Amino acid sequence: MAGGWSRDGAVQDQIDDSVNDAVAAARARMPRGESAKWCDVCGEDIPEARRVAVPGVRTCVACKSGRDAAVRHSAINRRGSKDSQLR
DSSP, X not given: OOOTTOOXXXXXXXXXXXXXXXXXXXXXXXXXXXXXXXXXTTOOBOOHHHHHHSTTOOSOHHHHHHHHHHOOOOOOOSSSOHXXXXX
């Protein structure tokens, strides 16, 4: 049930679009290609188990964790007002 000027199912369409955008962004961040033997950031050895588990890995676990904590993922605000979406 949609209200106002939106059609029925519009809310679910917004939810589906948000999930699809998040999945596409996660896939784009996944490493590709041949794994490195040494971390590109700190130079430490990358364990064989990590290289097998994550093909194309370029960093050790410690450096990847640090980078993930520092990255701010931008999200599209599909629920906010028009003003918040224009920023």
